[in-house]
Structures are given as structure tokens and as C-alpha cells.
Amino acid sequence: MSDIYKAPEAQLTTGEESGSYGSLEKGLAGDYAINIGEILSEAWRRTKGNKGTIWLALLLYFVAYMAISFVAGIITGYSAFDLEQQANASAGSALLYSLLVNIVVAPMMAGMLMIGIKIARDEKTSATEIFSYFDKLLPIVVAYILMTILIMIGFVLLVLPGIYLAVAYMLVLPLIVDKGLGPWQALETSRKAITKHWFPFFGFLIVAILLYIAGALPLLIGLIWVLPLLTIAYGVIYRTIFGGAED
Template sequence: MQEISAQNPYSPPQSDLQSSPSALAVPSVEEALARGYDFSIGEVISEAWKRVKGMKGLLIAATLVYIVAIQTISFAFGLALGLGFGVTESQTPMGQVAQVIASILAGAVCYPLAAGVAMLGIRRAADQKVSFDEMFSHFGLFVPLLVTGLLMTLLMYAGLLLLIIPGLYLSLAYQLAIPLAVERKLSPWQALEASRKAITRHWFKILGLYLTLCLITFLSMLPLGIGLVWTVPLLIISGGVLYRKIFGVLPPAN
């Protein structure tokens, strides 16, 4: 096994590396970006599907907590911005702007919960202990997650407003920024850049992965939405598998 420098802030203790096959050679972010990676769409989805068993209830519950939280907070921000309860208010130009602002603010407040959902998928992909408490364990990183999320949103909106294509590129390229800010404790800009550099290497293939997952999720909604019980966990764990293949996953802190 290649020796990992003790000065590397991302390196786990050697004794912990035996706990999971995925942790046998966890690289630093810089090493992961330098070594590159590859994957097949079918391989990622197949592996994620095998890991859905035993996770459906937990991941569905986590998703519902996130949805309820973001809807409730968005409604509260809407009231604060003067939307009120009237339908006509939200149809005015100012009302539509207020709705967008309320949604952005609600999403920003809920980034720790979004990180929790992502980390559940990553923990499962790395065969690590998965607990519902993960959903609420990242509020200590509220400020860096808030800054990461707001920077991400600002840059994506700027890209969409300018030429559209840069915004679409960044919307996918920043997909791993939030989990990187949590799992590797990167600064907001470091997390955004690490995610962008990693995903750019196989941008179109990753786009194909998420389009395939979106199609599977859409089809699962047709029979009264029952299939979402399987496809929502599949979507979350697939993101975890992709993250593990690119960066590896450090053992959780004790």
C-alpha cells in the first residue's frame, strides 16, 4: 500500500483503513484529481441498486424531511417578503421575483440537510455505518455550506443569464461541491473548484448518468408513484457511488 503523508489533512489513520474496502487507499483531493477516474453508467447504477436494500425507509424519510423543511422555510420567507396568501400577488413581476428569492434563501438555509442526504448516499456507497442522525450532523458547517451554496447558485444563474450554456455546464459541474465541503472540509471555493475539475473530466458521461437516473425516476412515478420508494434511494446512492469512485471516502470521525 502506498504510504500516505501524515501532513496531509485529508489522510485517515492507517489503522482505520481496514474497515472498508473503499477506504484502502483514500487519496487526498489533489491526488484524486491528478490520478483521474473512469466509470460506466450501467456499473454505477447496478452497484447502487444492490445497495438500495435495507435503505429505502431511511432515505425516503430523509428526503421527506428535506422537502418539508425547504417548502416550509420557503413559505416563511415568502411571507416575510410580502407574498402573503393571495394567488394574484405571486403572479405579479415583483411577486415572481420574491418567489425566486424565497426559494434561493430556503435552499441556502437547508444546505446542511441537503449535505446530510448526500452523505447518507456516500456512506452507503462506502459500506460505512449509516444513521438517520447524519441528516442533522452538519449544521456546525452552516456558514461554509451557506457560502458554498450561494456562490454555486450565483455562478450558475450568471452563466444562465449570460450565455445559458455556461450555466448548464456549471449546474452539473458543481454537483459534488456540497459533499466535498462536508466530507473533506474544503473551503467554499476549493469545494466548487474540486467538483468542477473532477466532473469536467467526464462531463458528458456524468450528464448521461443523471439523465438515465431521471428517466428511471420518471418512469417509476407512472404507477401511482409507488416506484419512487426504490428509485429515490437509487438516485441518492448512485451519487454516492460516483463520489466514491472519484474521491474515495474517508472513515467517519469518531
């Protein structure tokens, strides 16, 4: 793989119509623009014909999560579905339960993100994409653990560093499965690229939270549109910064 830290060779022209995507080099150089309105507008257009795929993937994710949680509960003696059992369980059991669930769920989360990314790049995808990245289990889990520890340390250090890192690490998982980066390399690539335009990213997350709340208020009905919209919007952002898959 080429040196991801070399200077960019060309200016990035963003936009769905131009077909020009970002790259690792351009992303690290901050050679991209984040326009929340344009991102949501494109994502909304792309929900047409793709909502079913995303919702089927979410359903598969939920069923798998429930099954994983059930098995982890049997192994650890801690259940997320039994309040009495939770009250009697040790802290060690609760920690082991959380670790087991998150280890198995992390590759599925990466798959969910890749569905949005592939839709944004006009690539073929399906709901079963969420099960496609268990071969990357080790780097995903290592990155997840490192990211969690660093964000927790950041929140302990006056909160603001934790908020900074929580936003800066939002592109870590696809960098591992899409670009083939190692855990620390993915963490640093995401952080350095997002730091160039950190406040627009923070603004997007605020807007995403507000859209989620608005969609959930009318008996959750609005989430039928909001969740596919936000999934694809994430993909549009990733594509704008880092472009297509590595050859």
C-alpha cells in the same frame, strides 16, 4: 490538510469488491472511471435494507422544507402556497423568500447527499443525517450562491457554459462537509475532477432523469425504488472519485 493539487501516488482500482476508494489527489488527476451500468448495479444492490432510511430522510426533509417555507412566508409576505399573495408580492419579497428558504435547506441537501455517500462507503448513517451539517452553514451558503451566479452567467453566455458548470459542480456540497474544503476550493475541486470525465457525468444525469420520469409515470409508485437508487448511485460516484472522509 495535505495539498490537494499534488500528483497522485498510486493508480486507482475502482469497484465495490476491491474496497479501493478514490481520493482528492486521484480525483483531481482524473484517475478514476465512471461506468454508469456498474454504478447503478452497485447502487441497486445497496438499496436492500437502506430504502427505509432514505425515505424517512426524504420525509423529514419535506416536513422541514414546508416549515421553513411557512416561516419564510410570514417574514417576507410571500408565500409559495398562496397564488393570490404571490401575485401581489413584490419582486424583492419573492427574492428574499427564495434566499431564506435556500439558505436553510442547503445544509439539509448536503445531509441527504451524505446519506447516499455513507451507504456507498458502508458507514453508519441515519435519516437524521440531514440535520447534521448546520455547523457548515456559512461555507455551504457561500458555495451555493457562487455556484448559482456562475451557472446563471454560463447560461447567459450561449447556454453551453451553463450546462458544463451545472454538471461540473455536482459534487460541491459533500466536498465541503465531508472533506472540509472551503467554498471556492470545493467548487474548483469538483469542476476540475469532473472535467476529466465530463461526458460520462452528463450521461449519468440524463439516465437519472429518465429513471426519475419512468418511476413517476405509474402513479409515482416507481419512485419508491428509483429515489433510493439514485441517492446511493450519487454516493457511489463520489466514493469512486474522492473516497472516504478526511482524517
